[in-house]
Amino acid sequence: MVKLTYRDLDADDFEAMHGLATQWQVVRQLSGWPWPASPEFTKSRCKTYGGKGFVWGICLNGSLVGSVAVTGRELGYMLHPAVAGRGVMGQATFDAMSYAMAVTDHAYFDASFWHDNPASGRVLAKLGFRHWQTRYEPSKARRIPLLCHHTRLKRDDWHGLSKAQQ
Numbered sequence: 193m194v195k196l197t198y199r200d201l202d203a204d205d206f207e208a209m210h211g212l213a214t215q216w217q218v219v220r221q222l223s224g225w226p227w228p229a230s231p232e233f234t235k236s237r238c239k240t241y242g243g244k245g246f247v248w249g250i251c252l253n254g255s256l257v258g259s260v261a262v263t264g265r266e267l268g269y270m271l272h273p274a275v276a277g278r279g280v281m282g283q284a285t286f287d288a289m290s291y292a293m294a295v296t297d298h299a300y301f302d303a304s305f306w307h308d309n310p311a312s313g314r315v316l317a318k319l320g321f322r323h324w325q326t327r328y329e330p331s332k333a334r335r336i337p338l339l340c341h342h343t344r345l346k347r348d349d350w351h352g353l354s355k356a357q358q
Contacts, residue, residue: 201239214229271284300347304340
């Protein structure tokens, strides 16, 4: 298990977050981030989330390496490629969903991933997310509609998964 810490984002995170936003392999997998990277857009994300849910900075050994969020009923995340493949996102999404399940009474949560990002699909499947729809969606960075797989995690399925992992 990877030892991660989480915290709200703030203005001091601009450099690390903009470092993520300038990585094409990261931004191309996000539906709402622009390309090329916009410092103004990145700055708008470097603050405590004010809506329903949360956005956490993911810290590994004290350094910000990504973010994980549950906003409303939607799980989203991004990770620096230098730490990919080490279980960071699997742990961060598990921790985020554990928290979301504990503080809400939502019957389900949704998450989606582009067809050309099977690694994200595997992260979601390990959490218990199941496919429920595939359709074309706009990609801000790529500027074209892309095939997007939508998945859903039902609370009852999560309870079975989280008990099995304890």
